[in-house]
Amino acid sequence: MFLVLSPNVFCLCLFSLNKCALVIVHPDVKNWIKYARFEEKHGYIAHGRKVYERAVEFFGEDHMDENLYVAFAKFEENQKESERVRVIYKYALDRIPKQQAQELFKNYTIFEKKYGDRRGIEDIIVNKRRFQYEEEVKANPHNYDAWFDYLRLVESDTDADTVREVYERAIANVPPTKEKRHWKRYIYLWINYALYEELEEKDPERTRQVYQACLELIPHKKFTFAKMWLMYAQFEIRQKNLHLARKALGTSIGKSPKHKLFKGYIELELQLREFDRCRKLYEKFLEFAPENCTTWIKFAELETILGDTERARAVYELAIGQPRLDMPEVLWKSYIDFEIEQEEFDKTRNLYRRLLQRTQHVKVWISFAQFELSAGSEDTLAKCRQIYEEANKTLRNCEEKEERLMLLESWRSFEHELGSESAQQRVAKLMPERVKKRRKLQAEDGVRLVFTCFQSYIFTTIA
Numbered sequence: 001m002f003l004v005l006s007p008n009v010f011c012l013c014l015f016s017l018n019k020c021a022l023v024i025v026h027p028d029v030k031n032w033i034k035y036a037r038f039e040e041k042h043g044y045i046a047h048g049r050k051v052y053e054r055a056v057e058f059f060g061e062d063h064m065d066e067n068l069y070v071a072f073a074k075f076e077e078n079q080k081e082s083e084r085v086r087v088i089y090k091y092a093l094d095r096i097p098k099q100q101a102q103e104l105f106k107n108y109t110i111f112e113k114k115y116g117d118r119r120g121i122e123d124i125i126v127n128k129r130r131f132q133y134e135e136e137v138k139a140n141p142h143n144y145d146a147w148f149d150y151l152r153l154v155e156s157d158t159d160a161d162t163v164r165e166v167y168e169r170a171i172a173n174v175p176p177t178k179e180k181r182h183w184k185r186y187i188y189l190w191i192n193y194a195l196y197e198e199l200e201e202k203d204p205e206r207t208r209q210v211y212q213a214c215l216e217l218i219p220h221k222k223f224t225f226a227k228m229w230l231m232y233a234q235f236e237i238r239q240k241n242l243h244l245a246r247k248a249l250g251t252s253i254g255k256s257p258k259h260k261l262f263k264g265y266i267e268l269e270l271q272l273r274e275f276d277r278c279r280k281l282y283e284k285f286l287e288f289a290p291e292n293c294t295t296w297i298k299f300a301e302l303e304t305i306l307g308d309t310e311r312a313r314a315v316y317e318l319a320i321g322q323p324r325l326d327m328p329e330v331l332w333k334s335y336i337d338f339e340i341e342q343e344e345f346d347k348t349r350n351l352y353r354r355l356l357q358r359t360q361h362v363k364v365w366i367s368f369a370q371f372e373l374s375a376g377s378e379d380t381l382a383k384c385r386q387i388y389e390e391a392n393k394t395l396r397n398c399e400e401k402e403e404r405l406m407l408l409e410s411w412r413s414f415e416h417e418l419g420s421e422s423a424q425q426r427v428a429k430l431m432p433e434r435v436k437k438r439r440k441l442q443a444e445d446g447v448r449l450v451f452t453c454f455q456s457y458i459f460t461t462i463a
């Protein structure tokens, strides 16, 4: 123990032998402080300071005790040496594990509140919170929420190197399993990292590296994150690197085709007005998911917008020819609306006929009749009535009483508005007795049903 003490301690001993001996025999922090206070009390300020400095040296960084630093700081505070006070506190706070530095922290806070500027106080608050997050992520490195909080704090407060270091530490905690649900929070660490590099640091080269490293890490054979591919592509577009954006999206649909990726890629080419590329992508998309009616419709709509009705029609034809479709009723409705929009009424009729070969659903009949009514040809009424009559015949043996009733209700309201007295009576006779009685109650329902033709549950029988 004597060997550790430097000769200066012996010099100090000359001034106050008793206390000095105490320190040497019992080198507790307590005794060092007593010794220093003794010197201070007797006005030997320089000596007091030396005792503290020796004590700091004596215990080194491995055996730091907060009490020593609190006392040392207090001593300097008494001397109105606030810069020294601050240095002492910071030195100690940086080195003592925080759970052993509670008193130190409290006293430092008190000091800064008394003398410090706001900045100093904010610093210590930030330090305290940093410390808490540091503890949390150490305890559980896969607690990504703790990393987010931690990162938010360092991003708001520190230099780029520190922020990067924390990001690098955070992303190093790859989820232990290859299950997507375990990656969902984790992937946002990468996203935030990339956004930080791009928007805060304005460093495109690093941004690119972050995206690429992340895309290499994701096990695309198991699952992918379309969002990541799309964000990367959008970043490259902002950098005016169109070819890199396309390359990334091309790779993405090669590696792990997904609806969102096709959709995003097509949207991108649409924005760039690269319609031929859109067409190629739609073709690929439909090879990947030929049953998806939304895609067929979107493709046909694109051709329509571009004024290429022949192509649009060809797309619809291919679509309705698919053996499996997820929402055939929506597809057919879209095709029919398309022909109506083109004022191709014969083609529309033809479509209704083809549709009726596949399904006899009452709503198709009603829709057909309504179409005839709105088509506005010379013999509109006759044509419309003829459809109702045909439907009446077809649904004659219909098991579904409700369906037949729905048809008659629709027919009746048509005749009621436009038909002659005798035509109205003819339909009225068809209505079942039971229904005539409750028809007042049902009138509203009937009308509503007519106008919701083509709802998604109609065609369950076709596909």
Ligand SMILES: *[C@@H]1O[C@H](CO)[C@@H](O)[C@H](O)[C@H]1NC(C)=O
Residues within 6 Å of the ligand: 070, 071, 074, 103, 106, 107
């Ligand atoms: C440090 O702060 C505590 C209160 O948290 C106080 O009781 C104590 O006296 C302070 N120590 C010094 C040396 O000022």
Ligand SMILES: *[C@@H]1O[C@H](CO)[C@@H](O)[C@H](O)[C@H]1NC(C)=O
Residues within 6 Å of the ligand: 259, 263, 292, 293, 294, 295, 298, 326
């Ligand atoms: C069909 O494709 C669209 C994109 O065009 C997508 O949003 C939708 O989820 C797909 N539907 C199904 C059932 O996969």
Ligand SMILES: *[C@@H]1O[C@H](CO)[C@@H](O)[C@H](O)[C@H]1NC(C)=O
Residues within 6 Å of the ligand: 389, 392, 393, 396, 426, 430
């Ligand atoms: C409607 O169908 C029934 C058979 O169920 C038939 O008796 C009747 O004449 C038909 N009415 C009209 C107006 O076609």
